[in-house]
Amino acid sequence: xxxxxxxxxxxxxxxxxxxxxxxxxxxxxxxxxxxxxxxxxxxxxxxxxxxxxxxxxxxxxxxxxxxxxxxxxxxxxxxxxxxxxxxxxxxxxxxxxxxxxxxxxxxxxxxxxxxxxxxxxxxxxxxxxxxxxxxxxxxxxxxxxxxxxxxxxxxxxxxxxxxxxxxxxxxxxxxxxxxxxxxxxxxxxxxxxxxxxxxxxxxxxxxxxxxxxxxxxxxxxxxxxxxxxxxxxxxxxxxxxxxxxxxxxxxxxxxxxxxxxxxxxxxxxxxxxxxxxxxxxxxxxxxxxxxxxxxxxxxxxxxxxxxxxxxxxxxxxxxxxxxxxxxxxxxxxxxxxxxxxxxxxxxxxxxxxxxxxxxxxxxxxxxxxxxxxxxxxxxxxxxxxxxxxxxxxxxxxxxxxxxxxxxxxxxxxxxxxxxxxxxxxxxxxxxxxxxxxxxxxxxxxxxxxxxxxxxxxxxxxxxxxxxxxxxxxxxxxxxxxxxxxxxxxxxxxxxxxxxxxxxxxxxxxx
Numbered sequence: 001x002x003x004x005x006x007x008x009x010x011x012x013x014x015x016x017x018x019x020x021x022x023x024x025x026x027x028x029x030x031x032x033x034x035x036x037x038x039x040x041x042x043x044x045x046x047x048x049x050x051x052x053x054x055x056x057x058x059x060x061x062x063x064x065x066x067x068x069x070x071x072x073x074x075x076x077x078x079x080x081x082x083x084x085x086x087x088x089x090x091x092x093x094x095x096x097x098x099x100x101x102x103x104x105x106x107x108x109x110x111x112x113x114x115x116x117x118x119x120x121x122x123x124x125x126x127x128x129x130x131x132x133x134x135x136x137x138x139x140x141x142x143x144x145x146x147x148x149x150x151x152x153x154x155x156x157x158x159x160x161x162x163x164x165x166x167x168x169x170x171x172x173x174x175x176x177x178x179x180x181x182x183x184x185x186x187x188x189x190x191x192x193x194x195x196x197x198x199x200x201x202x203x204x205x206x207x208x209x210x211x212x213x214x215x216x217x218x219x220x221x222x223x224x225x226x227x228x229x230x231x232x233x234x235x236x237x238x239x240x241x242x243x244x245x246x247x248x249x250x251x252x253x254x255x256x257x258x259x260x261x262x263x264x265x266x267x268x269x270x271x272x273x274x275x276x277x278x279x280x281x282x283x284x285x286x287x288x289x290x291x292x293x294x295x296x297x298x299x300x301x302x303x304x305x306x307x308x309x310x311x312x313x314x315x316x317x318x319x320x321x322x323x324x325x326x327x328x329x330x331x332x333x334x335x336x337x338x339x340x341x342x343x344x345x346x347x348x349x350x351x352x353x354x355x356x357x358x359x360x361x362x363x364x365x366x367x368x369x370x371x372x373x374x375x376x377x378x379x380x381x382x383x384x385x386x387x388x389x390x391x392x393x394x395x396x397x398x399x400x401x402x403x404x405x406x407x408x409x410x411x412x413x414x415x416x417x418x419x420x421x422x423x424x425x426x427x428x429x430x431x432x433x434x435x436x437x438x439x440x441x442x443x444x445x446x447x448x449x450x451x452x453x454x455x456x457x458x459x460x461x462x463x464x465x466x467x468x469x470x471x472x473x474x475x476x477x478x479x480x481x482x483x484x485x486x487x488x489x490x491x492x493x494x495x496x497x498x499x500x501x502x503x504x505x506x507x508x509x510x
Contacts, residue, residue, distance in 0.1 A: 046228050047173075048116045050221070054123070054171035055111075058103040061168050065096045068164060072137070072157050079153060080142040088140065092133040099126040124178060127169055131179035134161055135186040148198045155202040158183060159209060166213045170220055177214045184210055273322070277315045284308035320453040323383075327460040334464055338373040338491055339381065341414055342406050348385040349404060352393050361396050366405040372492035374414055374485050380461045387454040388418045388481045395422040395479070412487035413467075419480040425473035434459065434471060458483065465489060 073089035076082070102123055111119060138158060142150040162180055169175035187203040286292060287304040295301045326332040349363055356363055392402045405417040425433060434455055458481075459469045466486050473479040 046225055046232075047120070048111060048113055049228050050171045050173070050225065051116060051120055051123070052106075052111060053224070054169065054175075055103040055106050057168055057171060058099060059107065062100050064164065064168070066093060068161070069093055069096070075153070076140070079150060080145060082140075082142065084140065088133070088137055091136065092130070095126075095129045095133045098129060099123070102126055120173070123172060124175060127165070127172065127175045127179040128182070130165075131182045134158065134180065135182035138183050138186040139190065148196075151196070151198045151202060155206065158187075158202075158206055162206065162209055162213060166217050170217050171224065173221065176217050177210070180206075180210050273318050274315070277311055277318065281308060281311045281315065284311060320457060323457050324453050324460065327457070327464070332460070332464065334377040334380065336375055336377055339376055339378045340371065340373055341381070341416060341485075342367045342371050344378065344381055345385055345404055345406055345416060348382060348389055351386065352389045356393050356402070359393070359396070360399045361393060361402060362400075363402045363404060366403060366407075368407040371406060371408075371414065372490055375489045375491055376465055376485065377461075380464070384458050384461050384483055385416065385418075387458050388416075388483070391454060391481070392418050392420040392422070392479075396420040397422060409484055409487075412490065414485050414490060416483045417480060419478060421478040424475045424477050424479055425471075426475055427473075430471055430473060455481075 069089050069092045073085050076085035076088075102119075106119055138154065140154065162176075162183075165179050166176050169179065184203070184207050187199075187206055191199050191203045284304050284307040287295065288301065288308055290301075295304070323332070345365070345367070349365070353363065389402075389404070396402055400421050403417075403419045405415075405419075407415060407417075409415050455469075455471070462469045462483055462485075466489070468484040468486075470482040470484070471479070472482070
């Protein structure tokens with residue numbers, strides 16, 4: 001590439017924006033896999049997540065326990081007139097403050113994976129201390145209270161405290177059991193000391209509630225852990241998709257760079273490839289026509305004819321490859337002017353007429369009259385018509401018929417349609433023959449094989465003109481190729497009523 005050539009087009013074609021993301025995404029994949037692949041089925045990473053969720057729950061509900069303690073203390077003072085409840089309230093608030101301070105410390109300093117177990121034990125110990133506070137409450141007595149009202153009060157308070165603890169310590173493994181085990185022991189001690197039916201019933205009820213809530217919190221914690229696992233699996237899938245997409249983008253970028261380099265190389269080799277071939281064609285034609293003197297050996301003359309024909313065939317193949325390469329490289333510039341599609345078709349029919357006559361193929365024209373000029377590249381449109389006509393002649397059998405039609409489209413554009421009664425193309429092979437270097441089964445068996453670039457070049461040229469190419473075919477019925485130019489390329493628009501009433505002019509060649 002010369003120094004004056006702009007590389008802006010390269011930057012548009014080749015995407016280099018995602019290659020740097022591979023390492024970060026790969027690290028994310030490895031991290032999520034490590035969280036999922038553990039021998040015990042309980043990943044330390046999930047334990048850390050559960051502990052962090054517990055800490056957030058403790059800090060978010062930090063005011064719940066003080067409010068509950070104040071309410072219990074106030075109601076206890078009202079019922080017993082005993083200042084010991086104030087001391088218990090201060091004890092309970094102090095023990096609760098320990099849990100809050102530990103949770104704040106973890107949130108501020110972070111929770112490294114290697115310290116998860118240590119902090120789990122510390123936070124669990126804080127819950128046990130709070131349970132000791134509830135055990136102290138369970139040991140409270142009221143000698144001045146009449147009846148069983150105080151026992152009902154204690155049982156209700158302990159049940160509410162058990163429920164609040166279960167909700168706040170859900171994410172801390174075994175927290176509910178360890179926190180209220182001292183309370184149950186204190187109630188059992190009270191029941192043995194005072195074997196009253198109310199006290200025994202309250203002890204049994206609190207014990208059953210502790211077992212039930214321990215089971216429920218364990219199941220809820222297991223469910224939360226499964227949700228975290230599913231979330232991690234989803235993150236893993238997303239990360240792997242990102243890796244696959246990043247690798248795909250990188251492969252596509254490399255393929256685009258290689259394809260662009262190939263196309264530019266072939267496009268720049270146009271002169272270097274055509275010049276020696278033209279020399280071969282020129283000298284072989286001079287020798288074949290015996291311009292400089294007769295060839296005494298007739299075999300040499302036959303060889304020169306073979307050289308000339310093979311050179312022409314090779315030149316046609318190279319021209320097709322170079323044309324497609326120039327289109328892919330963005331170097332196929334249109335030289336647009338006002339042209340008549342009907343005149344181009346008539347000229348091209350005359351160029352293939354000799355080949356058609358050797359196969360006894362008749363070419364009929366169906367051209368609508370008074371077709372206006374279109375704004376297009378004459379050389380490119382001739383190439384389109386010649387490619388389609390050459391294909392039709394190549395695959396039409398002896399004594400066949402080719403029909404060439406030029407007319408108006410429903411949207412006000414112009415179309416060219418070439419139909420033959422050859423062997424046709426299978427429906428599943430149409431995408432193949434429309435791709436570069438693609439050939440159908442009939443073309444492969446044909447003696448006149450080409451590069452398979454004729455139809456892709458037609459498609460590309462029409463796309464350059466904002467047009468459209470349609471290929472219709474059925475086996476044993478024939479093929480119809482339709483090239484369409486849009487209405488904006490027609491230099492003179494006709495009213496729709498006139499378009500519908502235009503009568504075609506027919507001309508036939510035997």
